[in-house]
Amino acid sequence: MIDVYVTAYGGSPNVYKILLLLEETGLPFQLQPVDTSKGEQFERDFLRIGPNNKVPVIVDHAPVDGGAPLSVFESAAIMIYLADKAGQFIPPASDVRARSETISWLVWQVANLGPYMGQLFHFNVYAPEKLPYAIKRYTNEVGRLYGVMERRLSQQAWLGNDDYSIADMASFALTSEWRRTGHDFTKFPNLLKWRDRIEARPAYTRAYAERDYGKAVIGGSALFEEGTWQRLFQQNEDTIARYQADHKSA
Numbered sequence: 335m336i337d338v339y340v341t342a343y344g345g346s347p348n349v350y351k352i353l354l355l356l357e358e359t360g361l362p363f364q365l366q367p368v369d370t371s372k373g374e375q376f377e378r379d380f381l382r383i384g385p386n387n388k389v390p391v392i393v394d395h396a397p398v399d400g401g402a403p404l405s406v407f408e409s410a411a412i413m414i415y416l417a418d419k420a421g422q423f424i425p426p427a428s429d430v431r432a433r434s435e436t437i438s439w440l441v442w443q444v445a446n447l448g449p450y451m452g453q454l455f456h457f458n459v460y461a462p463e464k465l466p467y468a469i470k471r472y473t474n475e476v477g478r479l480y481g482v483m484e485r486r487l488s489q490q491a492w493l494g495n496d497d498y499s500i501a502d503m504a505s506f507a508l509t510s511e512w513r514r515t516g517h518d519f520t521k522f523p524n525l526l527k528w529r530d531r532i533e534a535r536p537a538y539t540r541a542y543a544e545r546d547y548g549k550a551v552i553g554g555s556a557l558f559e560e561g562t563w564q565r566l567f568q569q570n571e572d573t574i575a576r577y578q579a580d581h582k583s584a
């Protein structure tokens with residue numbers, strides 16, 4: 335059994351990446367909600383498995399070496415671990431070219447599309463002041479990144495190599511947010527066709543619509559509630575110590 339630590343209020347693209355993969359592979363898993371709006375990601379027990387105080391994190395209770403439960407944090411690392419375990423959606427180590435292409439496009443997502451979209455939403459939606467320079471800067475950069483995907487997908491069906499892989503799942507999971515970025519998608523026809531192909535897969539429906547996680551509050555107006563906004567968007571180097579001092583048992 336694999337425990338998957340997820341946001342309690344649903345809606346996290348980084349969590350959906352993992353659910354998409356698990357639903358495709360059929361590996362047994364169960365969700366462990368972490369209420370990041372209340373600060374549960376700062377608790378000692380969680381930090382032992384998720385030292386970056388973010389979800390997703392997994393704990394595999396039956397790792398292939400037969401040893402103690404094994405934890406993995408960071409969505410890309412989790413995807414590589416699970417795909418290797420299942421022997422699916424990532425080329426094997428012996429196929430050096432296809433594997434390195436797949437990992438390049440996976441890392442491209444976590445190093446580029448994810449953080450820049452995150453900043454764009456922050457300045458568009460969550461920032462108390464509307465800063466035109468920041469909004470323009472991140473809108474431009476996200477547009478550039480859509481262009482990078484569009485060029486790749488005009489040359490081949492999938493981002494990584496010849497087959498649907500963890501590289502596609504990772505970038506796809508950001509699609510739930512695409513409607514909110516304000517870009518003109520008529521410029522990215524191949525990207526839209528790629529998205530439709532993934533949405534036609536039964537694993538997509540299971541991950542997004544059938545599980546309780548998919549049915550939870552999407553995006554969460556909860557994020558604007560008293561204290562939550564500060565806990566999520568005003569973190570600094572003192573946050574964990576302050577939280578643990580205020581919650582002695584944590």
Ligand SMILES: N[C@@H](CCC(=O)N[C@@H](CS)C(=O)NCC(=O)O)C(=O)O
Binds near residue numbers: 346348370565
């Ligand atoms: N680079 C991380 C990003 C994970 C991330 O941003 N997680 C968010 C939810 S989508 C989170 O746990 N936020 C809680 C916090 O920042 O305290 C990954 O790819 O796994």
